[in-house]
């Protein structure tokens with residue numbers, strides 16, 4: 110269980126994380142989704158105590174991270190796979206962590222096996238690792254202590270498609286055994302497949318969160334019309350929010366926060382011809398992701 | 413490869429019965445000691461101490477005039493390279509956490525930076541003391557072999573007090589490097605700062621003392637390397653110990669305290 114409450118982080122004038130509140134629950138994979146620079150890494154660093162928060166609090170397993178007696182046995186953390194001493198071998202990186210946690214040395218071989226690093230690869234220095242190998246090594250280090258919570262920042266970066274699939278299976282399985290898995294990504298497709306819950310962040314602020322299924326359902330209506338402005342004015346006049354869809358090419362589609370039926374009625378009354386009218390569900394979460402993050406970006410620019 | 417996950421997944425111990433025991437400081441120190449040796453740079457720095465001790469001893473055997481084949485000659489020949497290498501080891505043990513970014517895992521496995529720094533300090537001092545003992549043993553060996561070759565009497569002109577003072581001096585030098593590592597947290601920056609500290613600063617103080625009479629009187633109370641230098645010249649007077657204490661407090665202890673406070677508040681990225 111990870112509980113983040115009203116977390117805020119300011120870097121001078123920049124508010125990297127702005128009043129962020131969410132919970133990642135046991136037995137579920139929580140996807141932390143947001144475009145680059147949204148504040149994902151900063152939030153995760155604050156959760157594990159590497160960055161001090163300006164205000165707010167974060168707890169893991171019911172405690173502040175710093176109050177965990179041997180954090181590696183409770184929380185597996187992978188923030189940046191490249192953050193390893195280039196001159197250490199992969200095996201040595203794991204051995205250092207294994208010793209620090211006080212685990213039996215056999216654990217290192219088990220983990221190397223699990224992430225498919227061969228003995229000869231494990232004997233190479235990290236300097237000579239590809240990003241994908243570093244990512245595997247980082248995941249091995251995170252899993253070393255059989256933690257009940259996993260915190261992974263963009264773990265799919267640098268993995269090949271087979272590797273990404275393997276990781277999904279691993280995390281799914283891990284969550285199914287009751288662990289809390291929190292992973293971040295700036296790519297919706299990556300997260301859409303694996304996450305049970307979503308926390309969407311843009312410009313430091315949470316723009317949507319909840320079970321993935323609910324968020325999908327709330328995606329609204331997609332409407333295509335040759336008279337885009339007329340329709341959006343008519344919708345606005347009826348108090349219905351809409352925005353030009355980014356997920357559909359052509360620039361003649363609106364995503365509307367309302368049922369297709371209502372949208373159809375408004376269009377009819379305004380005398381706007383429609384080319385297409387349907388629930389936006391089909392456009393998937395991407396629509397929502399793009400819309401929501403674009404929205405905060407606009408607000409941010411206006412402010 | 414893709415089948416591994418389901419076959420032998422590490423079981424998440426969600427229903428953990430007892431909370432894990434805290435990590436003892438001794439374990440952190442043991443891991444830090446390992447980390448200071450498990451990279452090529454770390455290994456060669458440590459190996460360098462031994463190699464240079466042997467080289468220095470050999471050089472004295474080969475080149476020193478017969479009347480200078482004394483234990484003191486051996487000790488200072490070995491001591492010089494060590495006085496340079498030990499602070500580097502101390503600096504890198506701290507700064508590599510930032511420069512190599514290993515701090516991300518170190519400080520999440522042990523989310524108490526003060527404890528990590530303490531463990532690193534213990535390890536650095538331990539390495540210093542052990543390597544000096546090794547160096548002294550090598551020097552002693554040289555001082556047995558050397559006079560035998562040269563056909564002169566063995567001269568043991570350094571007593572236990574002298575040797576202790578040398579150990580103290582080198583340990584203070586090492587801690588200076590350590591302090592700069594904690595304060596600056598960047599390998600290149602800390603190494604440059606160390607040379608400013610140990611080479612430039614004494615020169616400036618020396619020039620100042622030569623030019624200004626008022627400074628000459630207070631120099632022993634201000635110039636840390638002046639005060640520490642006394643340690644290499646045999647026994648210290650009570651006043652010299654006081655001067656050593658005052659300068660060490662101002663130039664080592666206080667900046668180290670500031671460095672630790674800043675480091676604990678800093679961001680690790």
Ligand SMILES: Nc1ncnc2c1ncn2[C@@H]1O[C@H](COP(=O)(O)OP(=O)(O)O)[C@@H](O)[C@H]1O
Pocket residue numbers: 120123124125126143144145146147148149150151152
């Ligand atoms: N040390 C820092 N100083 C100033 N700004 C920072 C610092 N760290 C992060 N930021 C800013 O905070 C924002 C969030 O960054 P980050 O958490 O890395 O985003 P993400 O991981 O979602 O891509 C960015 O705008 C970034 O420029």
Ligand SMILES: [Mg+2]
Pocket residue numbers: 146149150151262
């Ligand atoms: Mg990031």
